[in-house]
Amino acid sequence: MNVGRDLPKLVAPLAIGAFALLPGAGLPAFYDSFLYLVFFWVSLATSWALLSGFAGYFSLGHAAFFGVGLYTTAVMAAKFDVPFLLTLPAAMIIPALLAIGIGAIVFRLRRLRGELFALLTLAVTFVIATIILNTPIDGGGGIFMSAVPLPSLMPTPTGTLYVLGLAICVATLATAWKVGHSRLGMGLFAIHDDEDVAEAKGVPTFRFKLAAFALSAAIAGIVGGVHAMFVGFITVSGTFDLTVPLYVVLMSVLGGSRSWFGPAIGAVVITSLLYSFSGGSEAIMGRAIVGVVLIIAILWLPDGVVPELRKRLKRWSSTTAPASVEVAPVVVPARPIGDRHVLEARGVTKRFGGLLALAGVDLDVKEGEIVGLVGPNGSGKTTLINVISGHYPLSSGTIAVDGLQLGTLPAYQIARRGVARTYQIPRPFTNMSALENVVAAASFGGPPRGSREIHDEALHWLAFTGLAGKEDVLPAGLNLHERKFLELARALAAKPKLLLLDEVLSGLNPAEVANAIRLVRAIRAQGATIVFVEHLMRAVVELSDRVAVLNEGRLFALGAPREVMRDPRVVSIYLGKAYAA
């Protein structure tokens, strides 16, 4: 981890300095132009990865933003005589605005993920290309840039383009590094793994995706702007063909698209390969050899070069003794149940089309109280949790947490107001270690605090849930029991006012259940307010202060556990439905 953080800081200035001095070093100008193309692809592939690699929103439309940037510069410089350098800010801003415009619509629709997003971006590319082709922007004749003066930043024009390409490339890599190590990056990685969970943990997914999209488009745009001068003669078919989207994908996949540095590696490898067989006699065989090399590379490094190397590095370094974690347990004396209502639900109704999942539920939960939520399958328990946590918008009714009306707040806002939840089937962020999972939840869900503090707290909650020593393990390496506890650790790390637990005990064996019950008691001892859905009656009776019974979307009974469970009406719905089922 530290190597990953500190090495770039050391190497980067040296590398940048060396590259910046290169045009003066007397190398043939070809190397300027070859390296320019390397920078070009590094910048494009890295910018693509900002959204598509980090957040997993796979785009086939990178050519749209690249092309809009390119045409912005071309039109301004060639048709309106704007000095070339002054066109570059516009070549950034216009594609970024386009991305924000597209994102503002698309990112509101949850279904437009995965391949549908890829399709949409592809379609947008076709539409933009056709518009440019058929309007005076291009009109079909192409734009010839020969009359546009290139500022002499360097002795030669190619040197100037080289320096511009280098500057953009460095800025792009710096941006990717910064994003990858920031809150934004953490949020994007969480979105990549499970967007709904990310939102429920407090990640402002919509804004983050929009920011990543705009950033990605802005970089692609300015790369296009400079490239307009490099190509010299601009045509729609040469700009918007599938080369750009295809190559950025291939480069990122080869290098590792979730790593800030991966796409750069892929870009360097593929660009160099394309140039290595440019000789006239071996051109065709050369193409085939490039294909073979790429196949071999990806078969042996299926997750991409950088992640595979990292994995190997880790395996190599982890032979040293695993760091043991010692965190003093935080002992908080048990508090009595207060008078304040942490949760006030009034007439909570949720419709799915014609189906009434919740039909006006009223429920108050006091501070420090544990309320068990029971009822037969389909009675609306999980829906209630989904509605409180903001996953589904309310159809009607009101919900207040700690006196604050939730209204139509998005889920991440609700999470930040102190509502944390777990999932019946654990939904950890699969590409993050256990520690990173908890850190992410703590960073976005809890009150703002320093990263050191968050880190320590995360270690504390992992230890609290018995996961000490598993900090660096990926969720796939945990068993179901441990993953359930990781869910709890994530929820607790957000320091929630209200904790919603969805069937924490299901699927556990008796020993694990006993362990889990002890854990929930410990949580309660810390004074948390808990609503938990549970089928296991022994646990419900042992843990709850009050039990709420839901049936067919209505609150059927509410009271002390033993009384409610003895209520003949409750027994009848339970025996009649749940037990029979």
Added chain:
Amino acid sequence: MPSVTLLGQALISGVLAGGMYGLLAMGLSLSWGLLRLVNLSHFALAFLSAYAVYELGTTWHVAPWWSAALVVPAMFCIGAAQHWLFDKFRVNELASLLVTFSFAVILEAGIQLYWTADFRRYETAYATRSIKAGPFFIPVLELMLCLVAGALAWGTWVWLTKTYVGKALRASAEDAEIAAAYGVNHRKLAYLLSGIGAGYAGIAGTFIALIATLAPSEIWTWLGVVFAVVIIGRLGNPLGALLAGLLIGASQSVAMAIFSPAWAPVVSFSMLIVVLLWDPEWI
């Protein structure tokens, strides 16, 4: 305003041209949807088949239908062999893009080495025949393509939804572990499916040989539009892929009849964007 004859003719031509998109999309859709492998080499396999049909037809005077009988099983084997590689190296969805792209590049180079980059045309009597129906003309070859594509799509759909093997395949696509727990041998079925997908490329290639003039770089011609068709038709749904192909073909063609032909992509792809955002029940 264009006449009814013109619109009708454009619609017919478009639907029939869309049959090619659909036929190419079907194989891609199966492997993408059911195996989570995006096979960019599908287009190259189709062109390899087309060149094979061309070679058999021009050098050995084999009728295209007999060539197809040779080429399609050969493609089936290539598809299965490809899957062996995917399976052995546990290639994931993203890595499959790179592997199959490289395949396509190798095939393109191979085709160029053997057949040169120059255009190859397999002149047959079928190419330009049409049936006259009232004021409209229906080209025979394209009609045949659509009928074959329709039969294949329908057959595959029935196979996937009604038979045990098909259901097992779809179950594996949803959750391979659970399907395996029910005794579905996912890995064997995957070989079958890969082979079938490549076999479709063989069939598409036979029609390409008859309809189109061949050049190695033509491999990439339909990439964009067929990608769109695969996704509109829903991954793993051959019938959807075909219908989406017909729809895109028809909308492009009608747009070309009404507006300046160069504007056609805006019409069909804007329509697609609207449909994506609006998300009606039927899609």
Added chain:
Amino acid sequence: MIERVGRWRRRRVLAGMAAGAVSLAMPSLLRAAPTGKPVRVGGTLSLTGFLAQTAAIHKIAAEMMVEEINGRNGLLGRPVEYVLLDDQSKPEMARSLYEKLITVDKVDLIQGPYATAPILAAMGVAQRYGKVMIQSSMGIPKLQTYDRAFPATPFGSEPDKTYPNVILDAMASIPTPPRTMVVLTSKFPSAQFMAKGMQKEAEGRGVKVLLYLEYESGNHDFGAIAARLKEANPDFLWVGSLGLESNLLLEALRKLDYAPKNHFHLYPAPGPLALSPDGDRALCSTFLEPDEPFMSRPGMKRFAAEFKERAAKINLPYTTIDAQACGMISEWQMLETAVNAAGSLEDAKIAAWLKAHKVDTVFGRLRFDGPYNHGDAAQLIKQVQNKEWKVVWPKEFAAPGIKLIAS
């Protein structure tokens, strides 16, 4: 100045005639093999990618010419070495490879690539290093803004004005001259450029343009366009097509049971169109065909035979030499003549010589002193007759017994 040019020309012509006569009479005797350090001439072609089919033709022609020149006296008595790179049909690749040729491979001279976009990309590089660049395939002369770039193909400086009139003259000569026409064009810069000129000139001469349609370059779906053409039913159809587009269009038309009346195609792939059953009587732009009177031009018979042999050897399906291959031949003829006449490998001297003189090429005698270094336009019209291209217009260039056939 004029006098000097005249004197120069006389001397050159005389020398050329003498050399030609001698070399024809006793080829082996006078072939003093060039000696010394080779003169390296660099260039790119799109050997892979979507322009690859054109590169195959150009490569044959270039290699043929290098051998031919080395079989004579080389350049300044030194042998020629051709450094060919593959620009993969991408202009940015062309740009950087020309930089490679000039700054890394340190070639002495360069030749232009193929197609407008790569040529313009390479031209920028040539300009920065002051290299002479001869190219044969840029259809928009006004974009050739560099004063050391020379066309090896006689487009003339304003082909969008001159060539449509050649076509209209040809059409006016047929028994029932067309009164209506349709202009259909690919939105490819050089095709669209000519289409706009065609529309304007036709209207100026009273031919009614019923429809002016543009389609996306690389379009494969011509069904609807064919239906529109059929409905318009013009007397004359002008198609600004590239590559296979003409074949696709004609097939689509035939599927509607419609044969266009007189139809002209701008830059189609010549082989497939000539052999297509729909291609009969198709008209097309050209600069020469392997027929009289062109075969009488010096070396042309040899080029045609040699090209056929080499094309067959690498398994090309269409082995007849065409204007494109001759463009490459012309490039090398210009280079050979200019370098040897200027007596120098210095680009400034070569360029100055070219501007001031005429060069005999397979395209006839070319001059480079007009706008954009272009000279006279010499675009002709050819027609598919019995599956072969025959020049039919202007009449003086038609082979004996060949006439424009109206339909």
